[in-house]
Amino acid sequence: MSIRNPKQALYEQFAIVAKALGHPLRLEMIEQLAQGARSVEALAAKLGQPIANISQHLQALRRAGIVAAERDGKFVRYSLADESVLSAFASVRAVAERRLAEVDRIVRGYFEARDQMRPVSRDELQVLMRDGLVTVIDVRPPDEFALGHVPGAINVPLGEIEAWSQNADAGREVVAYCRGPWCVMSFEAVAALRSLGHSARRLEDGMPEWKAAGLPVEMAA
Template sequence: MPFKVLRQDGKGVIYRLAGDDVAALGVALRQVAEAHLAELRQALEQMAVDPAKRSVIGREELLEQARRGEVIFIDVRPPAECEFAHLPFPRSLPLAEIEHRLSELLRDKDIVAYCRGPFRLLSDEAVALLQAIGYRVRKIRDGVSEWQAAGMPVIAAGIAA
């Protein structure tokens, strides 16, 4: 089974990936689909934020910038998803709460938004909203699975993965 039960949450069940190989498999399947399906590539290009608003810095450098406090990672997914697994040094700032929590963001810091991955638009919406009011913000295409599949550190349910 590629998933392990993490905990019951009411009638729902919270799962986690059984291992890094499962994350890598999911990412590999998406990459193969992107490479071979022109319609998928076109849809992604139309959905995605302006390429100039995406981070072009590599994962390792971005992580180091976050470690040094030079950038602020914002995870714009719902809180339960962020609790379950997230990139290192994030600030959980769900898209629905951003406008009410602007005081938590420093205008003199670069902000890097992320969400569930390349097919998701939460981070695109966050970038558009924050740029419209004067923040320096960009997004990364990666979600937690892409980050994990690349061998980068992920914090999962309170433990480093």
């Protein structure tokens, strides 16, 4: 244990990152920080935890290079270190979603007792679209898009995000959605768009919920 070859040392570094992701509260903190920078106090209030506890978890995340700290007046504002954190979060979730039968069960229960913390709600999106303030993209594969999508949305499958973004107005905000709140594709789309300099957010949930809410659905021509 004391004598480590470089290979083992590397694995230890990787393990530090994964271990930092290995706690429910820290994951929740990461999702909060994905919405924007937060002070320790704000995070603590949001998550209903003692401030000192949040502070310590933030230290752990910082040691792993997952979050960055920046002083802003009296506050220290924490934010995600970079976009790669979001994709790591998304792929951990992808493993959990595909493999843990229990997740399905929990997710179903979750739809009934949802709380408020998704970036853009359906109602909010309707207002934004009515006022022409955002571009809405549907990142699902074309066949799913053809079966019904948010009126006015553009179909931009994940693989085409980068090409599409080059012709898009970089100053206009993009709202991405896919299959639902636990679908990774819209996370990845947002991460990709942000790293390309665009302003992007996720829709709170996805197509099935939109249709279930009785909102208009457009079919392919």
